[in-house]
Amino acid sequence: MSMFPIATTGTIPVSTFGQVFFSGIPQTFTHLQLRVYGRTTSAVANSQTAGLQLSGSTSYDGHGVGGNGTAVFATRQGFFNAWFDQPYIPGASSTANVFGIQIIDILDYTNTNKNKVIRGLGGYDANGSGVVSINSGFSINTAAVTTITVNVSGAFFAAGSRVDLYGISTSNPTGA
Amino acid sequence: MSVFLQPIYTQTVGAGGAASITFNNIPQGFTDLKIVVSGKTGFANDSYILRFNNDTTNDYSWTRVYGTGSGATSDRTTNVNYIIGPSITTGANPASTFGNAEFYISSYAGGNFKQVFANGVSEANTTAAYQMLNSGIWNDTSPITSLTLSSFYSSTFAQYSTFTLYGLSNVYDTRVPLAPTLGTVTDLAGFFSVAFTPAANDGADTYWGYSPAAITSPTYGATSPIVVGPFESQFNYNATNWVAAVNSLGVTPSATVSSGNVTSNNYASIATVTNSSAGGFNALFTNIPQYYTHLQIRLIGRASSASAGAPVYIQMNGDTGNNYSWHYMIGNGSSVTAGGLSPYGDIEGMGMVISGNLANAQCVYLIDIADYTNLNKMKALKATGGYDLNGSGYVNVTDGIYNNYAPITTLNVQAYAGFTQYSHIALYGIG
Numbered sequence: 001m002s003m004f005p006i007a008t009t010g011t012i013p014v015s016t017f018g019q020v021f022f023s024g025i026p027q028t029f030t031h032l033q034l035r036v037y038g039r040t041t042s043a044v045a046n047s048q049t050a051g052l053q054l055s056g057s058t059s060y061d062g063h064g065v066g067g068n069g070t071a072v073f074a075t076r077q078g079f080f081n082a083w084f085d086q087p088y089i090p091g092a093s094s095t096a097n098v099f100g101i102q103i104i105d106i107l108d109y110t111n112t113n114k115n116k117v118i119r120g121l122g123g124y125d126a127n128g129s130g131v132v133s134i135n136s137g138f139s140i141n142t143a144a145v146t147t148i149t150v151n152v153s154g155a156f157f158a159a160g161s162r163v164d165l166y167g168i169s170t171s172n173p174t175g176a
Numbered sequence: 177m178s179v180f181l182q183p184i185y186t187q188t189v190g191a192g193g194a195a196s197i198t199f200n201n202i203p204q205g206f207t208d209l210k211i212v213v214s215g216k217t218g219f220a221n222d223s224y225i226l227r228f229n230n231d232t233t234n235d236y237s238w239t240r241v242y243g244t245g246s247g248a249t250s251d252r253t254t255n256v257n258y259i260i261g262p263s264i265t266t267g268a269n270p271a272s273t274f275g276n277a278e279f280y281i282s283s284y285a286g287g288n289f290k291q292v293f294a295n296g297v298s299e300a301n302t303t304a305a306y307q308m309l310n311s312g313i314w315n316d317t318s319p320i321t322s323l324t325l326s327s328f329y330s331s332t333f334a335q336y337s338t339f340t341l342y343g344l345s346n347v348y349d350t351r352v353p354l355a356p357t358l359g360t361v362t363d364l365a366g367f368f369s370v371a372f373t374p375a376a377n378d379g380a381d382t383y384w385g386y387s388p389a390a391i392t393s394p395t396y397g398a399t400s401p402i403v404v405g406p407f408e409s410q411f412n413y414n415a416t417n418w419v420a421a422v423n424s425l426g427v428t429p430s431a432t433v434s435s436g437n438v439t440s441n442n443y444a445s446i447a448t449v450t451n452s453s454a455g456g457f458n459a460l461f462t463n464i465p466q467y468y469t470h471l472q473i474r475l476i477g478r479a480s481s482a483s484a485g486a487p488v489y490i491q492m493n494g495d496t497g498n499n500y501s502w503h504y505m506i507g508n509g510s511s512v513t514a515g516g517l518s519p520y521g522d523i524e525g526m527g528m529v530i531s532g533n534l535a536n537a538q539c540v541y542l543i544d545i546a547d548y549t550n551l552n553k554m555k556a557l558k559a560t561g562g563y564d565l566n567g568s569g570y571v572n573v574t575d576g577i578y579n580n581y582a583p584i585t586t587l588n589v590q591a592y593a594g595f596t597q598y599s600h601i602a603l604y605g606i607g
Contacts, residue, residue: 002183002342004382004398023466023549023583028399030186030340031212056493056582061301065243076245079301107214107276113336114214119276119297134243134307136297142272147466147583149551168212169398170186170340 002169003033012161015041020150020163027110027144029167034148036102036122037162042091042155051083052104053149054116057141060084066123066133083151084137087122092158099160100124109145116141182206186340193218193332197339198324204285206343209320211279213296214338217264219331224261226279226292226312228320232257238292238312244304259312260328262296266305273300274337284320289313353421354378355428359400361415365444366607367405367467372419372430374400380421387418403467407440409607440607444468448602449589456480456594459601461587466549468605473543473589475561477599478529481592488526488541491588492555492578496521502576506562509569523576528591529563538599539563541572548584555584 006029007022025032034052053060062077062084077085089100102122108114116139123132150163157163187197202209213224227236237254242263253260262277277296284290294310314320325339356378359371370385385402404418414437417429449459464471479486491500501518504525516525529539541561547553555578562571578584589601 003181019551021549021551024403026397026399028397030338053582055585056580058580058582061299061305063243063245063297063299063305063307065241065248065307072241072243072248074243074245074248076303076305105212105276105278107212108274108336108338111214111336113272115270115273117214117274117276117297117299119278119295121295134295134297134309136276136299136305136307138273138299138301138305140301144463146463146585147549167398168181170183170338 004029004167004169006165006167008164009162012157013159015156015159018152018156020157022148022165023146025146025148025165026167030108030170031168032106032109032145033166033168034102034104034150035164035166036086036089036104036150037099038089038102039094039099039158039161040089040091040152040155041158042152043093044091051151051153052086052118052137053083053151054106054139054145055141055143055147056149057139058082060137060139062135062137064133064135066131068131069129084118084139085135086120087133087135088124088131089122090124090126095126098124098126106145112142112144114142115139116145181210182343184341184343186338189333189335189337191335193334195332196324196326197333198322199341200322202321202323202341203343204319206285207283208344209281209284210342210344211325212340212342213277213325214274215264215277216274216334216337217327217329217331218269218334219327219329220265220267220269222264222331223328224264224277224325225258225328226261227258227324228290228314228316229318229322230324231314231316235315236312237315238310240308240310242306242308244306246304259292259314261294261310261325262308263298263306264327266298266300266302270300281320286319287317289315289317290320351379353380353428355430356383356419356421358415358419358430361438363438363441363444364403364405364465365441365468365605366407366409367403368407368415368438368440369401369403370415370418371401374421378421382422384420384422384427385418386420387413389413405467406607409440409442412437412439442607444605444607446603446605448600450600451595451597453597456591456596458588458590458594461589461603462585464585464587464603465605466583468607469547470606471545471548471584472604472606473541473587474602474604475541475543475589475600476538477591477595477601478533478538479591480531480594480596482531483592484530485527486530486592487524488528489522489524489590490543490557491522492584493580493582493586494588495578495580499579500576501579502574504572504574506570506572523557523578525574525576526559526561526572527570529565534565537563537565545584551581551583554579554581
């Protein structure tokens with residue numbers, strides 16, 4: 001198997017965590033994948049408040065395209081944002097027990113010849129509402145990624161959320 | 177071994193570029209194929225194109241939806257000789273920036289037409305950038321034994337572009353894994369780095385590093401060593417069963433480490449810079465581990481500068497902007513003075529022995545950076561030190577702050593005109 005768990009929050013038991021921080025990321029994989037099952041306590045229904053930072057860098061651009069069941073939308077963050085905006089997850093006003101999914105891929109994260117380009121797929125359906133999108137992010141930094149921070153601005157991850165970080169190899173360590 | 181996502185082959189483009197990337201002799205034992213690409217070409221707004229089994233006839237169709245930041249578009253083309261993939265580059269196509277994309281090819285070895293799903297982005301800090309979802313079909317019932325990726329605009333893939341082909345399978349573990357053998361255990365001040373050797377054909381999907389004495393849940397790793405902890409410092413621990421081979425059927429811990437008991441100390445050396453040759457130098461510490469609680473710099477040395485009061489100055493995370501402030505208080509044996517600057521491009525205030533002072537005299541500083549990984553705290557620095565020149569000298573207390581919440585991953589410790597020969601700057605992690 002080439003996809004390995006690096007770290008996980010487990011199921012977050014209480015709504016008191018505004019950030020998840022993964023440090024000491026091994027430099028032995030080729031790619032990273034962050035998988036979020038989340039909901040926030042934000043009052044905003046489509047809560048695009050789960051932001052991402054790589055190695056503490058605070059300068060990102062980002063774009064997204066998606067649909068909400070009736071229309072498509074395209075967005076741009078603009079230059080030098082402190083966080084990369086991930087796909088939408090539900091907020092406190094969304095239907096109870098509805099959580100969103102985000103799959104975030106960071107390719108070649110140790111390659112110092114490459115700025116870090118982030119690809120995020122995500123969405124949720126709330127039985128009458130919802131959203132789906134693909135998002136891109138850009139960090140003007142060729143340094144290897146050693147830490148990842150997932151942030152909920154002005155709110156917390158709702159209880160029941162979880163954030164998992166995986167490493168993806170391009171070789172098989174056991175030769176199987 | 178459980179095979180869910182099996183790497184088949186990786187190709188990395190070398191100097192000079194590559195017009196296309198082909199995977200031949202694709203194994204037929206998987207359920208699906210996946211391609212992960214970190215790619216770049218020399219043509220603006222380029223996209224991947226995909227063909228199978230060297231088929232260049234008009235046997236393909238595709239559909240896509242994409243956004244540019246200001247609008248969204250969907251289009252379709254039928255009866256063409258390729259499937260279009262995600263965008264690779266933007267109009268700006270800046271240096272060191274590569275697209276991020278993946279392709280899924282379901283039931284590639286079956287007897288139906290072959291479906292492709294792909295998604296990708298070409299982000300580049302520009303007004304317009306592409307996010308794209310693609311679907312496509314190859315109207316052929318042959319098993320896919322080779323595939324070729326190339327540029328829509330017939331450009332070349334740039335150096336450092338990587339293409340990895342994976343096989344996906346629904347084969348599961350059939351036995352519990354075999355235990356690894358533990359090797360050397362290295363103290364990391366509150367953590368231990370544990371080396372291990374996997375057993376041959378152990379069937380492990382991953383490895384856990386854990387200990388009943390540690391406070392947290394297991395850490396994961398694909399390769400040796402694994403960092404285990406945290407532990408209370410100044411205690412002895414028996415490194416028994418600290419690494420386990422893991423798959424979906426079980427966890428098999430290792431035996432006791434051959435080196436026996438280990439002690440977690442308060443301090444661990446991260447790196448030391450000493451210049452044994454003449455000439456000024458500075459100390460740059462990069463990739464600072466993130467598992468300690470505090471950092472401490474121990475410095476003994478002198479500056480090459482002849483300017484009176486030339487200080488040590490420190491920058492964090494490569495930030496050279498005016499994002500620091502600092503104050504100092506010094507006593508010279510007869511009076512006390514104080515000062516400071518804000519905002520400033522570094523933290524200074526720690527005066528050094530300079531060129532022209534008493535020969536071979538050195539200044540000494542202990543510099544502490546507390547809670548350096550905490551995202552809720554600006555990074556505060558405290559230094560104590562000074563020097564005596566047999567008749568003159570200083571004792572110094574300096575504090576400084578870096579107006580940033582980011583964890584400290586890099587420290588640049590510098591002296592005006594550089595540190596002299598034999599100066600010694602050591603970085604420690606404190607548990």
